[in-house]
Amino acid sequence: MTDTHDLISRNAVFAAERFTSGLRINPSGNMMVVGCVDPRVDPSHVLGLSLGEAAVIRNVGGRITPATLRTMAMLGKVGQANPEGRPEGDWNLVILHHTDCGMTDLAPYHDLLAEYFEIPVDELPDKAVSDPYESVRRDVDILLSELRGSQFLVTGLVYDVDTGVIDTVVPPTPLRTP
Known part of the structure; x- marks a missing residue:
């Protein structure tokens, strides 16, 4: 079992050997990743991201x-409040789903899922909870419609938990203009 002592020890190694000082609040790589818990x-590990990159x-x-859209809007405001160090160019919003997701186990819990997605129960089939592809x-379609006119590319990926390989389901796609 991992306990607090283990975490403190691991952090000491991180701070001594892998910590990068001077990182800014904005990602260095013009990227935001939405992934599963x-x-x-772990999106940073499976995508090979460095600390501060996304x-x-x-x-x-x-x-x-x-709720995800609200979080993204809040992060956009944080980025606007901290313009220094913000890289130029389009941002890539990466949606990372995966095989063997626990979301599939929630499929029988219609009321719970409807509440999570903030939709009526009869719209749950539109969410394709049992098929990561x-x-x-x-989800890419939601971003393409909700964030129109923004300077974003949207990418959809699926990670295979048995092979460690990622499939590109939706290549980087620019948001539609209003």
Whole structure:
């Protein structure tokens, strides 16, 4: 079992050997990743991201929900308040779903999922909770419609927990203009 002592010891190694000082609040890589809380699928590890390279949002299933959109809006305001060091160019919003997701285990819990997605129960089939390839397409579509006119590219990826390989389901796609 990992306990607090283990965490403090690991942090001491991190601080001594891998810590990078001087990082800014804005990601250095013009990237935000939305991924699942599943401990097998840490977006920073599976995508090879460095500390400070991307903003990472994690939730159940890595889904684009109204709460995710609100979080993204808040992070946008933080970025606007801290313009120094903000890289030029388009931002890439990466949606990372994965195989063998626990979201599939929630499929029978219609009321719980409807509350999570903030939709009526009869709209749950539109969320494709049991198919990571289709769910990533649906979530990319939400971003493409919700964030129109912004300077973003949206990418949809699926990570295979058995092989460690990522499939590009939706290549970097510019947001539609209003």
